[in-house]
Amino acid sequence: MKKIRFGLIGIGAQGGAYAGFLTGKGGFPGMPAPECPPHCELGALCDIDPEKEKMCRENYPEYPFYTDWKEMVASGNVDAVITTVPHYLHPEIAIYCLEHGMNVLVEKPAGVFAKSVREMNECAAKHPETAFGIMFNQRTNKLYQKIKEIVASGEMGEIRRSNWIINSWWRPDSYYAQSEWRATWGGEGGGVLVNQAPHQLDLWQWICGIPSKVYAKCLYGCHRDIAVENDVTIVTEYPNGATGTFITCTHDPIGTDRLEIDLDGGKIVVDSSQTATVYRLKKDEKEMNETMSMMDVAKLTMGNASGADGMYTVETFENTDGWGVQHTTVMENFALHILEGTDLLAPGSDGINGVNLANATQLSSWLGKEVDNPVDEELYLSELNKKIAEEGKFPAR
Structure with a gap:
């Protein structure tokens, strides 16, 4: 079965949970771990915090770790990225990825101010060959x-x-x-x-x-x-x-x-x-x-x-449905959109609203x-x- 390899940019609470979802190793603290989405897998992890790097190398030693997300995008180890970083960075990272042929699933919110989100949407419209979604799991x-x-x-x-x-x-x-x-x-x-x-x-x-x-x-x-x-x-x-x-x-x-x-x-x-x-x-x-x-x-x-x-x-x-199931459903839908053209539950362009x-x-x-x-x-x-x-x-x- 063909699977989409996700690269996680930012391994905080949300990114850490997603790493657990994509490997079957866990999820949100205190909640049952959902099954890994069948067409998804972890490809690589990225963070600039040394403590997060240490945690990733201990818990996910078989997956590449990067301190530079642009290096991860260019590595060939991932087919799509999820941006679990501070909100201001979502449009900046998404625009770079879209311009470099990388599929992007943006964490909510799409950004902080509408001008940057509009520019992100305009970039996505120029690159219809790449998938662009947003984590509106609800x-x-x-x-x-x-x-x-x-x-x-x-x-x-x-x-x-x-x-x-x-x-x-x-x-x-x-x-x-x-x-x-x-x-x-x-x-x-x-x-x-x-x-x-x-x-x-x-x-x-x-x-x-x-x-x-x-x-x-x-x-x-x-x-x-x-x-x-x-x-x-x-x-x-x-x-x-x-x-x-x-x-x-x-x-x-x-x-x-x-x-x-x-x-x-x-x-x-x-x-x-x-x-x-x-x-x-x-x-x-x-x-x-x-x-x-x-x-x-x-x-x-x-x-x-x-x-x-x-x-x-x-x-x-x-x-x-459990809480974690919602997130993995969005991931699976995003993967099937890339693989089979399935309609997105939450197109990235909707984030501006x-x-x-x-x-x-x-x-x-x-x-x-x-x-x-x-x-x-x-x-x-x-x-x-x-x-x-x-x-x-x-x-x-």
């Missing part, structure tokens, strides 16, 4: 795939509003102290919007569409000694007049993960990314509004036979007003560089 969740299918089919009409509360990203101070670049403007480019929430920012737009207006309130260093945003409330408007809200933070140890989508013909609710409930109205809301008398409404609110039971049907779905929304959210918070989405790339970069200068730790971008 797109493999069968619940979200089913919901996207329902919404896209139009069977429940247009979306009227959507709300996502995703506070299950608790991070203590010890997390932010892991590295000097973590939770900094110059090193990471932001907080929860660029580190934890990109998965949901992608899914939200993948399912509900891309908003045209964004207003946001961000709190910086909320209950944590950091400079970047870790408590965010976003209000969006869409071209069809629909609205949406997105709430996330990293200081809630109990956490909530709940998505609600209101449509003309019903409602979809997802709890904890594990259970989805689809309520389909037997008559769409417009018809109900135009035909129901107050007596009908009274019966409805009192739960009589002619009320709720006769108003909608209920369908539920469950997801049982989440970056645009994160940029618009931060810019709205910085300026204190509603902004267009996508935002002016140069204006955003100018404001970001002001934050980097105030921090005084990293060069301007």
Whole structure:
């Protein structure tokens, strides 16, 4: 069986887990190790940290190790790379690889600022012979795939509003102290919007569409000694007049993960990314509004036979996939795309949508007003560089 040899650039927590996935030696700490994807294997590893090199040579002695990722790209030992490095480096590495005929699976987020991600996408478009994907592993969740299918089919009409509360990203101070670049403007480019929430920012737009207006309130260093945003409330408007809200933070140890989508013909609710409930109205809301008398409404609110039971049907779905299985599914899909032309679950070009929304959210918070989405790339970069200068730790971008 033909297999794609993956080169891992960056062997931190994520890259280390991927090395385990691709060799069958492990995965995320405390979680069962998934089976190695059948058309994937580890080809080589790369990191500039001597401690990471020592670990790799001890745990993966049969695989080449590099301290220069460009040498790995040119080595002939890999067919594709995965970029598990600080976010700012994703576009830089991807562009070089694409220009040198190397297939690239970019870790989320696609980058920090939209200008660099757009340039990466433009480069990929010039090199269609190379595969370009992004690790949006939560797109493999069968619940979200089913919901996207329902919404896209139009069977429940247009979306009227959507709300996502995703506070299950608790991070203590010890997390932010892991590295000097973590939770900094110059090193990471932001907080929860660029580190934890990109998965949901992608899914939200993948399912509900891309908003045209964004207003946001961000709190910086909320209950944590950091400079970047870790408590965010976003209000969006869409071209069809629909609205949406997105709430996330990293200081809630109990956490909530709940998505609600209101449509003309019903409602979809997802709890904890594990259970989805689809309520389909037997008559769409417009018809109900135009035909129901107050007596009908009274019966409805009192739960009589002619009320709720006769108003909608209920369908539920469950997801049982493990966390690591999602990542290996993306890897396998990427390998099959290279080998057989299978459609990508997450084309790399899709990564700009989440970056645009994160940029618009931060810019709205910085300026204190509603902004267009996508935002002016140069204006955003100018404001970001002001934050980097105030921090005084990293060069301007």
